[in-house]
Amino acid sequence: MATHAHGNLAQPDSGAPSHQGKVLAVAISAALGGLLFGFDTAVINGAVNSIQSTFNLGAATLGFTVAITLLGCAVGAWFAGQLADVWGRKVVMVVAAVLFVVSSLGAGLAFAEWQLMAWRVVGGLAIGIASVIAPAYIGEIAPAHKRGGLSSLQQLAITVGIFLALLSDAALAGTAGGADATLWFGLPAWRWMLMVGIVPAAVYGILSLEIPESPQFLIRKGRNEEALKVIRETTGSPDPERRRAEIEESLEHERRATYRDLRGHALGLHPIVWIGIGMAAFQQLVGINAIFYYSTTLWQSVGFSQSDSFVTSVITSVINVLLTFVAIFFVDSVGRKKLLLVGSVGMFAGLVAAAISFSQATGSGGSISLPAPWGAVALVGANVFVIFFAATWGPVMWVVLGEVFPNKMRGLALGLAAAFNWIFNFLVTLLFPVLSQAVGLGFVYAGFAFFAALSFWFVAALLPEVSRLELEDKDKLTHTGLAQRRAGRAGRARPAI
Known part of the structure; x- marks a missing residue:
């Protein structure tokens, strides 16, 4: 097997532009979960003062409202790996996108502090899932000599998401004349700040439906021909059959993983x-x-x-x-x-x-x-x-x-x-x-x-x-x-x- 590894390094993929373009497009689509990760964690910054005044919150309660999303993130990350092994990587991405959509809408329309907290926990579940599934998927779909750069797209997307959240907050507040001022449909700008996340979440969900499943997951489920097609058409491996055999060998005696x-x-x-x-x-x-x-x-x-x-x-x-x-x-x-x-x-x-x-x-x-x-x-x-x-x-x-x-x-x-x-x-x-x-x-x-x-x-x-x-x-x-x-x-x- 060591010779196989060196052989792969000597022939880093086919180099065909079509394969390079496909694997890049697939990695970018998966990394959009990182953009939502960054966007949803940062977007509340522009709404904090308005939330405090709207719900008459003390400093401690306000701080917990901001931080509670992170607890949801931990829970989502904990279960993401198990769900991905059972349902598949791309299905879990779609689930995360749906959670992003409903949490953005629910938080923006929340009528009480407890409800806002609950929807922020749901958003945290989505962020936690996205934080796990994107690097796992990209790591499995990317060819070895490009895996580091493509996996780094996750963090780039997170940083872009943070920047877009700040930019979105500023634009909405500027349009309305302040975060508390009425913007559209009788709702104040701060509520729109929270709801605008629906747009990137919907895009992420649609793209997740279009990308191929991970070869490792497909082989684990016995869908070997589908895995071979993904290896050949997306990763551009110089020897798809051998690549599939290597994955099969690594999973040959595997049952479904448990925490044991x-x-x-x-x-x-x-x-x-x-x-x-x-x-x-x-x-x-x-x-x-x-x-x-x-x-x-x-x-x-x-x-x-x-x-x-x-x-x-x-x-x-x-x-x-x-x-x-x-x-x-x-x-x-x-x-x-x-x-x-x-x-x-x-x-x-x-x-x-x-x-x-x-x-x-x-x-x-x-x-x-x-x-x-x-x-x-x-x-x-x-x-x-x-x-x-x-x-x-x-x-x-x-x-x-x-x-x-x-x-x-x-x-x-x-x-x-x-x-x-x-x-x-x-x-x-x-x-x-x-x-x-x-x-x-x-x-x-x-x-x-x-x-x-x-x-x-x-x-x-x-x-x-x-x-x-x-x-x-x-x-x-x-x-x-x-x-x-x-x-x-x-x-x-x-x-x-």
Whole structure:
């Protein structure tokens, strides 16, 4: 089988423009779930103040209303892998699209706070499903030498979705003359902000019906001829029959996966599952969503004017979009591990600069300010952090989760890791304002810097490099590499005892 892997690398797909166009179109269609992921998590920003005044909410209730979506995301991610293994990847995409549509409509028309919360949980289920199914599907449909770049489209779509949400909120509020002002059909603009997500959700659902099913799922269900057709017509494999045989061999003795298959000797889970969970956790523990969810408030709190804070937040979101292209262009040629390690170093440097700057803040409560030149240093540090995150950990984490797990456990393990990503997202979102007030922004950003440094060790010591390998060849490499590393560590440890 090793020779097969090298043979595939020597002949990276047929190179036919039609095949390249097909696999790109299919990957973009699947990645639209990421756009909805970004759009739905960010779109409430423009409506927050109006929601608070409309439903007469306290600060704690309002914060929970914003964050409750993330709990729905964790639940959706947890079950997405199981549903994808039973129903198929594309069917689950359609289900996510339907949930996006009904949650957008329900939230926009909610007449009570509890109802708004309920619809935001439904939207969270859809986001969680999309966060799992897109990288899983793209990882299985993409040829090995393009898999990293195509999988990175998921994160690009997320960043574009965040930007479009901000743009949509601003446009609707501007058209109406304010978020609370009446826009169409007697409804205020803030309700339309929540309902406009119906449009991209409908497009996502329609495209999901048109794309082919994953070859791995088709073969798992005994639909081998359909799988061969997808391999031949979409991926453009130079030897479709051999490619199908490799997938069949990897699934030959497989029954439907259960959570029992994720078990191992390392604290109850297989080591590769812990690696995936660790990757998902570190992506949030470095504090990226403290920047995006609280950026405008953050910059105002340290002396920026309201207009300057808004411009700074928009600039940060644009940087996030543009730098994602770095990962798309280099993730396959440079490799996942190198990009992640560079990202950890860059994020650490930016976060240290921000931590030192915020430690110089004077005042308290809403009257905090940064003396010169620390305001500028904090701004540069925060954006250096965003630059390195957007070019590395943002997209590459999803690439790794889409390919690092063996075929048998991919759906379940990816769902579990993504659920942890959303849980840590929720915790960072909920605790950031509390900790900032309790210990100060300097200590909070120092904590983020600590996790950035820890992420470097984690990747260097534990993450296997699987770039440019087909998923089936990678399965063997992953198991062998982990076993060799454990044996090596044990061998080095014995003489020292």
